[in-house]
Amino acid sequence: MKGEKAKGRRKKLIGFLKQNLVVILTVSGVLVGVGIGMAMRHMNLTKAQMTYFAFPGEMLLRMLKMIILPLVVCSLISGAASLDTRSLGKLGGIAISYFLVTTLIACSLAVALAFIIKPGAGAGSLNSNTLGLANTIPINKEPVDSFLDLARNLFPSNLVVAAFRSHATDYQNVRTGNTTAGNFTYEKIYTVKGTLSPLSPPLLQVPMATEIEGMNILGLVLFAIVFGIALRKLGPEGEELIKFFNAFNEATMVLVSWIMWYVPIGIMFLVGSKIVEMEDVVLLVTSLGKYIFASILGHIIQGGIILPLIYFAFTRKNPFTFLLGLLTPFATAFATCS
Secondary structure (H helix, E strand, O other): HHHEEEEEEEEHHHHHHOOOOHHHHHHHHHHHHHHHHHHHHHHHOOOHHHHHHHHHHHHHHHHHHHHHHHOOOOOOHHHHOOOOOOHHHHHHHHHHHHHHHHHHHHHHHHHHHHHHHHOOOOOOOOHHHOOOOOOOOOOOOOOHHHHHHHHHOOOOHHHHHHEEEEEEEEEEEEEEEEEEEEEEEEEEEEEEEOOOOOOOOOEEEEEEEEEEEEEOHHHHHHHHHHHHHHHHHHHHHHHHHHHHHHHHHHHHHHHHHHHHHHHHHHHHHHHHHHHHHHOHHHHHHHHOOHHHHHHHHHHHHHHHHHHHHHHHHHHHHOHHHHOOOOOOOHHHHHHHOO
16 A cells, blocks of 8 residues: 555656646756856856857747747737627726736835835945946836827837837937017927037927837737737638637747747856846845845735735635646746846
C-alpha cells in the first residue's frame, strides 16, 4: 500500500512538473538572470559587450512584439464572430462596467497607499542618470487632449500605420501678438527660437498633432471586434472568412507556444543585462524602497484580494484555481516589464 501511495504521489509530482514546466523554467530564468547580472556587474563590460550580452533578451522582446498584432487581431475577430449579436450589447456593457469599476478601485487604492506610505520620501538622491534613463522633463498633457487622443486612436486613419504608430498630442511654444488693421484684429503666431527679449509677445502653448512610435492597440482592437461582428452579420457568406480567421488564430497560438519555450532563456539574459546596466543597485533599492513596496503591495491587494473577490461573487468558484492557470503569462509579463 505504501509503495502504491508513493508511486501515486510521484505520478502527481511528475504531472505537476510537466504541466507547469514553462512556469518553473521562467521563474528559474529570472533568478538565474539576477545572479548572473550581479556577478557580471564587477567585470566592467564595455558598451559593445553589454549589447552582445543583452542580445538573447532583445530577441525575446522582438518575438513577443512580432506576435502581438496577429494574436490580438485574429483572436478578437474570431471571438467576435462566434458571439451571438443579440447578446453582444449586454456583454459589452458588462465588460465596460467591469473595466470602469476595477479601474476606479485601483485608482482609489493607489491614492490611499500613496498617502499612507508616502513613496516619494527618501528618493531625493536618485536621478535619471542612476537609472540609466534620459534626463528629460515630461510635458503635462491637458485632460481634454488626452481624451481627444483616445478618440483619435480608436478610429485610426490607416490600419497599416496603426500597426506601428499611434496618435499623440504634443505641445509647441509659440509667441502670440495682436495686430489691428482697419476694423480687423488678427493674431500672429511665431515659433519660439532663441532668447526672448522683454518686448517679445507672450508665450502660448499650442497643441500639435503628432505620430509616435508604438502600436495603436486601441484602434486595432476596435476594428477587429467590429469586423468580427460584421462577418457574423453576413451569415453564410461570411462563414469562409470566419473559418480563415479561426485557423489563423490557431496557427498563431501554436507560434506562441513555441515562443514560450524560449522565454526562460530570453528572460535570463534580459534580467541580467538590465542589472548590469544599472549604475548603483543599492542606491536604487534604498531610494525607491518605499515606492517598490507600495507598488508590490498595491498589486497584491488588487490582484490577490479585490479581483478574486469579484470573481467569486459572480461565479461562486475558487478564483485561485483560475489564477493558477495564469502563472505563465504573469511570470512572462513580470520578467519582460510589459
